[in-house]
Amino acid sequence: MSLLPGLSLSAPSTATPQPDAATHAPPRTEELSPRSELRFEVAFTKTYRVRLVRGTAELFGSELAPGTTYTFSGIKGAIFTWHGCTLELQGEVESEYVGSETEAMVEWLNVHGMLETARDDATMGRDGNGGPRVLVVGPDDSGKTSLLKCLTAWSLKMARTPTIVNTDPREGLLSIPGSLSAVTMGSMLDVEDGWGSSPVSGPTGVPVKTPLVYHFPFASPEDSPRMFKPLITRAALAVTSRLEEDDEAKQSGIIVDTPGSINQPKGGYDLLMHIISEFSINVVLTLGSERLYNDLLRKFGNPQSADDVVHVFRIAKSGGAVARDEGLMRQARQQQIKNYFFGDSRTSLNPHGQWWDFGDLTIYRAVDPTASHAQSHLMPGMDYDDSPSGQGSASILEKVLPSQEMVNAILSVKFCSGNSSADNVCDSCVMGFVYVAEVDEGRKKVRFLAPHPSRWGDRALVWGNWPEGVGDLVA
Ligand SMILES: Nc1ncnc2c1ncn2[C@@H]1O[C@H](COP(=O)(O)OP(=O)(O)OP(=O)(O)O)[C@@H](O)[C@H]1O
Numbered sequence: 001m002s003l004l005p006g007l008s009l010s011a012p013s014t015a016t017p018q019p020d021a022a023t024h025a026p027p028r029t030e031e032l033s034p035r036s037e038l039r040f041e042v043a044f045t046k047t048y049r050v051r052l053v054r055g056t057a058e059l060f061g062s063e064l065a066p067g068t069t070y071t072f073s074g075i076k077g078a079i080f081t082w083h084g085c086t087l088e089l090q091g092e093v094e095s096e097y098v099g100s101e102t103e104a105m106v107e108w109l110n111v112h113g114m115l116e117t118a119r120d121d122a123t124m125g126r127d128g129n130g131g132p133r134v135l136v137v138g139p140d141d142s143g144k145t146s147l148l149k150c151l152t153a154w155s156l157k158m159a160r161t162p163t164i165v166n167t168d169p170r171e172g173l174l175s176i177p178g179s180l181s182a183v184t185m186g187s188m189l190d191v192e193d194g195w196g197s198s199p200v201s202g203p204t205g206v207p208v209k210t211p212l213v214y215h216f217p218f219a220s221p222e223d224s225p226r227m228f229k230p231l232i233t234r235a236a237l238a239v240t241s242r243l244e245e246d247d248e249a250k251q252s253g254i255i256v257d258t259p260g261s262i263n264q265p266k267g268g269y270d271l272l273m274h275i276i277s278e279f280s281i282n283v284v285l286t287l288g289s290e291r292l293y294n295d296l297l298r299k300f301g302n303p304q305s306a307d308d309v310v311h312v313f314r315i316a317k318s319g320g321a322v323a324r325d326e327g328l329m330r331q332a333r334q335q336q337i338k339n340y341f342f343g344d345s346r347t348s349l350n351p352h353g354q355w356w357d358f359g360d361l362t363i364y365r366a367v368d369p370t371a372s373h374a375q376s377h378l379m380p381g382m383d384y385d386d387s388p389s390g391q392g393s394a395s396i397l398e399k400v401l402p403s404q405e406m407v408n409a410i411l412s413v414k415f416c417s418g419n420s421s422a423d424n425v426c427d428s429c430v431m432g433f434v435y436v437a438e439v440d441e442g443r444k445k446v447r448f449l450a451p452h453p454s455r456w457g458d459r460a461l462v463w464g465n466w467p468e469g470v471g472d473l474v475a
Contacts (some may be wrong), residue, residue, distance in 0.1 A: 003146070007131055013246075014448060019350075021391075023267070025090065026086045026090075027049070027051070027089060027090040028088070028089050028090070028113045029053070029086060029087070029088055029089075030086070030087045030088075030089055031084075031085075031086050032057070032079075032081045032084060032085050032086075032098060033081075033084055033086065033100070034057075034081065034082060034083050034084045035080075035081070035082060035100070035102050035105070035106070036080075036081065036098055036099065036100045036102060037078040037079060037080040037081070037098070037099050037102055037320065038078065038079045038087060038089075038096065038097075038098055038099075039076075039077075039078045039096070039097055039098075039099050039320040040072075040075075040076070040077060040078070040079075040093050040095065040096045041075070041076045041093060041094040041095045041096075041322070042072050042073055042075050042076075042091070042092075042093050042094065042393040043073075043074065043092075043094055044073060044074035044331050044332075044335060045073075046091060046092045046093070046444025047071050047072070047073050048071070048072045048073070048089070048090070048091035048092070048093055049069050049070065049071050049072075049088075049089070049090040049091050050064070050069070050070045050072065050088070050089055051067065051068065051069045051070070051087065051088040052064040052066050052085060052086075052087060052088075053066075053067075053085075053086040053087065053088050053215055053347045054066075054079060054085055054086040055083060055084050055085030055086060055314045056081060056082065056083055056085060057079050057080065057081045057085045057087065058079070058080055058153070058198050059077055059078070059079050059080075059191050060077065060078075060146050060149035060153065060189075060194075061150035061151070061152065061153025061154050062149070062188065062189045062190070063153075063157075063191075064079065064191060067146055067183065067262070067348075068422060070191050070192050071192060072192060074331065074332060074335055076322055076324065078099070079463075080102065080105055080316075087467045093399055096166050098143055099319055099320050101117070101319040102318075102319065103316060103367065103444050104143075104315075104316040104317060104318045104319060105150075107315060107320070108147055108150050108151070108315070108316075109180070111147075111151065111153070111313070111315060112150070112151055112154045112155065115131075115132045115134065115151065115155070115253065115283070116155070116158060116409050118132040118253070118283075119131040119132065119155075119158075119160060119251055119252060119253060122250070122251040122253070122341050129251025129280070129282075129307075129331075130250040130251060130253060131160075131162075131250065131251045131252050132253040132254075132282060132283050133253055133254045133256075133279055133280055133282050133283065134151075134253065134254065134255045134256065134281070134283045134284075134285060135210070135256045135258065135272075135275065135276060135279070135280045135281045135283070135284045135285070136148050136255065136256065136257055136258065136285050136287065136318075137258050137263045137272065137284060137285070137286050137287070137292060137296070138260065138263060138286055138287030138289055138292065139260045139263060139287040139288050139289050139292075140259075140260030140261070140323070141260070141321060141322065141324060142260070142288030142289070142317050142321060143287055143288070143317050143318040143321035144257055144260075144287055145171070145257055145259065146318060146321060147285065147287060147315065147318075148164065148255055148257050149189065149194065150178075150188045151255060152164055152185060152189065152203070152255060153188070155191050155252060156185060156188055156189070156419050158186075159223070160248075160251075160252040161184055161185055161186055161246075161248050161249045161252045162184070162185055162249075162253055162254065162255055163182060163183065163184045163185070163239055163242075163243065163249055163252070163253070163254045163255075163305075164182070164183055164185055164241065164254075164255055164256075164257070165180075165181070165182040165233065165235065165254060165255070165256040165257065165279070166179075166180060166181050166182075166254060166257050167180055167221070167257065167258050167259065167262075167275060168215075168257060168258060168259035169216045169218060169219060169220070169221070169466065170219055170220075170259060170329065170412070171261070171335070172212065172336055173257070173431075174211040174213075174337050175211060175213045175340075175433075176333075176337050176340050176410065176433055176467065177333045177336060177337070177466070177467040178214065178215060178216060178217050178218075178410070178464060178467050179213045179215060179304065179430070180213070180214045180216050180231055180232070180235060181211040181212060181213045181214070182211065182212045182235055182238070182239050183210065183211035183212065184242065184243075184246070184249045186361045189413070193344070193359055194324075195265055199253040205443055212235065212238055212239070212242075212429055213429055214231045214234065214427075214429050214430065214432040215412035215462050215464070216228060216231055216261065217366045217412075217462065217464020217465060217466045218366070218368075218464065218465070218466050218467050219270040219457065220259060220448065221259065221261070221262050221271050222261055222262065222267075222271065223368070223369070223370070224366070224368075224369055224396065225270070225271060226369075226396055227366070227396050227426060228271060229274050230426065230427055231273040231426075231427065232274055232275055232278050232279075233274075233278050234427050234429075235278075236278035236279045236368055237278075237407050239254065239279070240279075240280075245278075252275045254279060256275060256279055257321065258272065258275065261418075262275075263289070263292055265291065265295060267291075269295065269296075273299075274297065276310065282309060282310055282311065282387065283313070284296055284300075284310060284311070284312045284313070285313050285315045286312065286313065286314050286315065287316075287317050288317040288321075290314070293312065293314040296310075296312045297312045300312055304379040319350050323334070330468070333467045333468075334470060334471070337410065337467065337473075338470075338473065340433065340451065341435060341449060341451060341473060349451065351435075351449045351450060352353060352449070352450050352452065352453040352454060353437065353447055353448070353449060353453055354447070354448045354450055354453075355445050355446070355447050356445065356446050356447075356448060356455075357444060357445055358401065358445065358446065361418075361446065361461065362399070362419075362458075362459075362461065363399070363400055363401070363402065363406075363411065363460075363461045363462075363463055364397040364398065364399055364422065364425055364460060364461070364462050364463070365397055365398050365399075365462075365463045365464070366396065366397060366462060366463065366464040366465070367395060367396055367397065396422070396426055397422045397425055397426055397462065399422075400463070402436075402439045402441075402446045403439060403441070404439055404441070406436045406439055406446075406463060407437070407438065407439055408435070408436065408470060408471060408472055408473070409435075409436045409463055409470075410433050410434070410435055410436075410467065410470060411433065411434050411435075411436065411448075411461045411462060411463045411464045412430045412432075412433055413430065413431045413432050413433070413434060413456045413459050413461055414428040414429070414430060414431065414459055414460045414461070414462060415428050415429055415430070415459070416459065416460055417458045417459065417460065418458050418459060418460045419458075424464065425460040431456060431459065432450070432451060432452070432456075433451075434448040434449065434450045434461070435448065435449040435450075435470070435473055435474075436448060436449075437449050437473070437474050449473065449474060
């Protein structure tokens with residue numbers, strides 16, 4: 001167990017998978033015929049090792065290197081082969097079987113081919129608007145992220161640098177849950193890790209990707225559309241201006257992942273339409289819902305001009321995509337947060353303890369529109385209406401003093417100063433996240449756990465209810 005500098009406490013051990021008897025059992029061999037896949041589920045407490053012995057294989061589009069042992073934990077996934085392969089497997093799994101109904105992969109590869117044609121058009125100057133701007137929609141667990149990973153990995157193989165946008169606060173892309181993030185992919189994805197590593201949480205030994213992160217501290221965009229919409233507008237603006245400075249990235253286009261909750265007909269797909277208009281989406285890929293496909297097809301049936309054309313496609317759902325229960329999703333979120341501060345099985349990070357005086361902190365709390373908030377947390381002399389506009393974010397964020405309630409919470413450190421208006425704080429992107437280890441109301445001090453030793457200076461901090469309580473990270 002490693003000691004945390006400044007905290008003199010041990011890193012939590014629950015994050016580390018325990019060796020099990022099956023790990024020590026001799027490896028077994030599995031032959032996969034062309035276009036079949038090995039589907040497996042591994043618990044968070046177990047490890048599963050896979051080595052490619054012969055042929056070629058990929059996990060959600062990322063190719064396995066021959067002879068390399070990959071270790072998986074807390075994952076449901078599939079190793080697919082186009083031409084057949086032999087795998088060496090070791091460890092204990094919840095389930096493991098070979099699936100041969102993989103027609104969806106062929107269809108997904110065709111979608112990749114279609115996107116490549118659009119990228120070629122952009123490269124040749126036939127489309128001045130740049131590469132395809134793709135939105136992936138469908139119900140929960142329909143395989144949206146898996147499709148997105150395949151399309152990304154295949155485009156990286158073609159030396160493209162697509163920009164990936166995650167609008168699902170339940171899953172952090174290169175960040176923790178509660179984030180909306182965007183990143184231009186400059187290096188291959190990581191077979192074990194999925195999206196790879198970001199420098200947000202500290203140094204790593206592998207090439208990192210630098211995401212642009214916004215804090216959205218609610219489980220679903222529908223919990224606070226007033227906060228979600230401006231953040232999407234901000235993110236789209238930032239991505240668009242970034243692409244204007246980078247021809248390769250502009251030609252490679254954008255792929256946006258969405259949460260299943262906003263793909264429901266209720267509300268007329270208002271949030272979905274907002275994403276489509278802000279990111280100038282021109283290709284929508286629908287998975288797993290005929291109704292959604294037909295509704296969107298109708299919505300975009302009569303474009304007013306060539307710039308308004310949105311192509312809507314119905315894409316086959318992977319036969320292996322499985323529903324994840326809330327318990328598993330919660331475990332995945334906790335693991336992501338622990339990895340953010342302490343690293344994973346390959347990279348060990350040393351988070352730092354920092355004491356801050358109450359007076360040097362400006363903390364905002366995201367107001368849950370469904371709950372009536374205790375006024376007692378408001379700073380003396382303040383009311384909700386503190387934004388310059390007299391409305392806007394004043395009821396979305398409220399200034400609060402540190403309190404015991406904050407212990408074990410995750411706070412975002414914004415790029416803006418503590419003196420910024422509530423609107424600015426809301427829209428500002430995130431430098432990183434910190435964990436509240438202790439609030440000493442007598443000494444008026446807060447002890448934070450931060451990935452970096454350096455202090456963040458005069459920055460606004462935002463506290464939300466999501467992701468839900470992470471428990472005691474330093475016990
Ligand atoms: N072919 C497959 N074999 C085995 N597992 C798979 C396969 N495809 C997807 N999965 C798993 O199924 C689960 C759901 O897939 P995915 O995350 O892609 O769905 P989603 O639509 O993005 O879900 P959500 O909207 O909840 O984020 C994931 O755990 C994923 O790893």
